[in-house]
Amino acid sequence: xxxxxxxxxxxxxxxxxxxxxxxxxxxxxxxxxxxxxxxxxxxxxxxxxxxxxxxxxxxxxxxxxxxxxxxxxxxxxxxxxxxxxxxxxxxxxxxxxxxxxxxxxxxxxxxxxxxxxxxxxxxxxxxxxxxxxxxxxxx
Numbered sequence: 001x002x003x004x005x006x007x008x009x010x011x012x013x014x015x016x017x018x019x020x021x022x023x024x025x026x027x028x029x030x031x032x033x034x035x036x037x038x039x040x041x042x043x044x045x046x047x048x049x050x051x052x053x054x055x056x057x058x059x060x061x062x063x064x065x066x067x068x069x070x071x072x073x074x075x076x077x078x079x080x081x082x083x084x085x086x087x088x089x090x091x092x093x094x095x096x097x098x099x100x101x102x103x104x105x106x107x108x109x110x111x112x113x114x115x116x117x118x119x120x121x122x123x124x125x126x127x128x129x130x131x132x133x134x135x136x137x138x139x
Contacts, residue, residue: 012045015116019044019068021051026062030076041067042089046112048079048100052087056095059083062102069115075108077101 024036042050044067057063061081068074084097101109 012047013116013120014043014045015119016043017041017119021049021068022066023051023053023063026064026078028078029064030066032064032066036066042096044112044116046101046104046109046116048082048098051097051099052089052094053097054094056084057081057097063099065099067112069111073111073115075111076105077108077112078103 019041021039021041022032022036023039024032037053039051039053042052049067051065059081063079063081065077065079066074067077078101079099080102082098082100084095087094087096089096
């Protein structure tokens, strides 16, 4: 007998969400006052994100990023570009880069995880998304 149900193979739960992100080549400085670019998330997990940008960023590039989780909360995360592809996002040609977080501070990871789970809970309560669960494992 075969089981046709999909299982979650990712290490981190991923949330489809659009958030503003400031980014620049890695300096290690969490303060963003000038000389940065702005993109938008396509999705977010505590392990990385997909970032919609106007121009390609070479694979392997290390970045400083500031993710605006809400009006009062921004989270600094260093990351590394894994690669990307050209896509049409909301009718506009964009570059979507896959970025893995690197040396993520535990407090930043907790902030991101809390944001993801709070948003998933809101979606379930609103009936927008009903996650499949089997023995405590997400499907």
